Amino acid sequence: MALSNNNSKRAVLGTGVLALAGLVSTPVLAQDAQQIIRDRCLACHTESGSAEAPSFSRISEQRKTPEGWLMTINRMTHLRGLELSRDEKRELVQYLADTQGLAPDETQDYRYLLEQDTNRVETGIDQGLAETCARCHSGARFSLQRRTEQEWKYLVDFHMGQFPTTELHSLSRDRQWYQIASTETAAELSKRFPLQTAEWQNWQAADKTDLMGRWRITGYVPGKGAFDAWMSAAKTSEGHYDLSLKGHYADGTALAGEGKATVYTGYEWRASLTIDGVKMRQVMAADKQGNLMAGRMFTAAEREIGGELSAVRDQGKSGLVAVQPAYLRAGESAELTLIGQHLKGDIDLGEGVVVEKILSRSDDRITVLAKATGAEGQRSVRVGDTELAGLAVYDALARVEVLPKDAVARIGGAGGKMPKVRAAYRAVGYSAGADGKPGTEDDLRLGYMPARWSIKPADEVAAHDKDDKYAGSINAAGIFTPGDAGPNPERKMSANNVGRLKVVATVADGSGQVEGEGNMLVSVQDFVRRVLD
Template identity: 65%
Template sequence: MTTHNKKRVPLAGPALALAVMAAPALAATEAGEELIRNNCLACHSDTGNSETPFSRISEQRKTPEGWLMTINRMQELRGAQISTEDKRALVQYLADHQGLAPSEAEPYRYLLEQDTNLVESGVDEGLGQMCARCHSAARFSLQRRTEDEWKRLVGFHMGQFPTIELHSLARDRAWYDIAQNQTAVELGNKFPLITPEWNSWKAAPKADLTGRWRVLGYVPGKGEFTAWMDASKSETGYQLSLEGQYSDGSALSGKGSARVYTGYEWRAAIEIDGVKMRQVMAADAEGSVMDGRMFNTEAREIGGELMAVRDQGQPAVVAVLPAHLKLGESAELTIVGQNLDGDVSLGDGVEIEKVIARDGDSIRVLAKASGAAGARTVSVGDASKDQALAVYDSLARVEVTPANALSRIGGNGGEMAKVRTVYRAVGYAAGADGQPGTDDDLRLGYMPATWSIAPADEVAAHDKDEKYAGAIDASGIFTPGDAGPNPERKMSANNVGRLTVVGSVSDGGNDVTGEGSLLVAPQDFVRRVLD
């Protein structure tokens, strides 16, 4: 692992070195345990066991969001009196000392990033019926517990939700016996408290994430952007400043703060041009790249992908925008990077007809491709990025994302706002086999699309769902209809509906379309906001 912004200090000997290295961790542990004693031992107990010092608490590992939900539940249902300052410190301590390793959290990052418009796949059938019928599979997959603690969780569900055995997929079986004697055991085996991944991550050095970061992202309604983000140390984490521009050339700027949990979980609150946003990203082990999502604080569905690459003083090609170029056509491309210097190459058969603008951060060119279709390596001097540009002959298919989405009516004088949905179109060219829809399709990246909605089926057409359930704008943002009864609909029904979202991409005079499924539903009256 490389280290950043650190000076090597001569030490007197191995014993002194160990003491210097261990002191901060020991102090943090003592401070964290004192926080638990001061805030939690009215109900929990000190076990006297150094491995699991606190009953229940020490037998679990969770994400920062998981620990926050636990503390909120203790406050609201158990009357725990915890100050805001102690609450933040507790989440920090518990996530740092009883969190998840990067490899443990990685398959379920969509939940952490609040990107929940997807259908989970690969869920064990038994766990799906016993657990994921009420909440996402990611919810329990982002926890680690001892087998006894999983069994206690079953007991909690019975005590807190006594009608659980009467629900669908529960009343047709001996739910409690299965949950206690089979499901909890399976969860204990699948998601145990102690794992090699966690032991390895605990022992690994953690990167300092201060510095200058090249950021690429997407804001619905605004478009893709590139920016520089500066992260400097603060008392609780990092202070942030962001300066950049959208793809249409308009400027963006912002300031905020960030915390890092478990050595890699980046959580930032940042205000960009007056809009409060949140960043949820995971840093790699070296602290050189972070990936995740940024979304509107007040409307988590309004967000997009986010990537940050640290400026380490070396030339780097980060991306090419757009990431596709059609054979035989001239188009403008922008190479985004840092410390760019030297000759530019867009790969075999791609001619740079003109350099429009150039500096150390980006290079804008007019390019034309010939030769064979396929992915190209883009390089500037000694810096390069594999498969950064897709050269294609024709657009074969369009994938609308999300493929399955849920939107919710709202507003109209009510307290619950509308829940919108953001759509984007991803283009693909046929691979070597010439058949679109196979594994070797060439991904072209996001492409501009024309958006429309249609009824999902005959019933939806009869009920005119496309008229009442909402509308989609030119940037792909669907806004559902108003809450409450609608006198124009049969029996004054509300504005729910089933729709098909159609994205149409123009390619050389041909329009290629893709479709997504959208359910416009009533308000989520049980949704909790756990800030």
């Protein structure tokens, strides 16, 4: 397993997603981008094929995400002296992502990397690939590339040439690393992630839907809470949009923003917006029909501070998209907000759930006072002829899951050039389900729940070192802020403020309360990321 908020991945790919968000340029013509390659790249690369279908060595044998191509271009700039204007870089990324990108089916298992959801422990990585590749960066890094077998071999050679100490690292100095990587690993990568796939051929042939129009969006911003809004995307050129956004947080506070978006490969949405004075980034993927988008939104300054985001196109018909909150305790009255579009007709919250009072109602937002009885389980909510299975009725809260389960924060500040890297937590509630035993497959997920947040030492060593005093603190919104960088004279041998903690969420349940815990590692500054940013 590899913790996917490692230095190199966060540094290079993170820089790419921030640079890509909201890029705006004139429509890209294939011949224009190809001419840029001829003018700027053929000092090292070669061209073959026909004028109508040119092939460029070491370029045409690869496929990557927009961030992957930007990473390559930036590497050529920093290490090989490539000179490109900002507009030329934009045109190349657009062209390469559109013509040599990844299909939706090829990215769906690894979107957390594109969305900068970095506090995640990867699982299911092939042991051989974990030992040769994922020991230095995330498994998603190489899983979001497609190459010929020869190109995978060239990548091994690049690592040896650029990072000659690779063979001296852990999990390499005890074996013939280069021989294994250039034969077995390259062959395995070629088998798992080949250049030519049916998914890519099908996506190239598919009709792409323009993403202009009005979108009903729901999401979450740490420190602000859940929100719903309308987002309008006005097309300015092919694949480029001006955005405006207006809506409300769950507590009723208004939000508004505007920005720009670019779409790559026919479905990869990258947007840059300013919402209530804060610069934000959106990374989403559209479905194959172009009517749904899902991903993540985070602050431009701190990609770790963000939350999930979904968008449903307004097609002029009734549709429910969310219920906030997504749970109702049996026997208690509580407010529920139904979010959607063109919501007309009678309200039905499912078996045993009664609408006691309609508190407010519009075509896209209905708030009711509701009370539930009957067996616990999922209920389908209806408004007129639209339905959504989005409400969980439960008897008692059995357990609380803290997300992320494992997180890394980094000390910083204190007059230095490197800011602190924070982390944002949320609490998810579960009932015991049909078998009455918490922690089994029968558990009923209730959704995100408000919690009281605290920290404590991770173990006896952390308690002895008073990590909970020095390593950082967590606020009422679940945002953890690490300690200052530099030596701390209050600590033994003036050690810095790193440490290991448990993050505790305490959720009220009737007259009682239930706790859940997550892991926090407070580490040193990410020097690699700072240099590359």
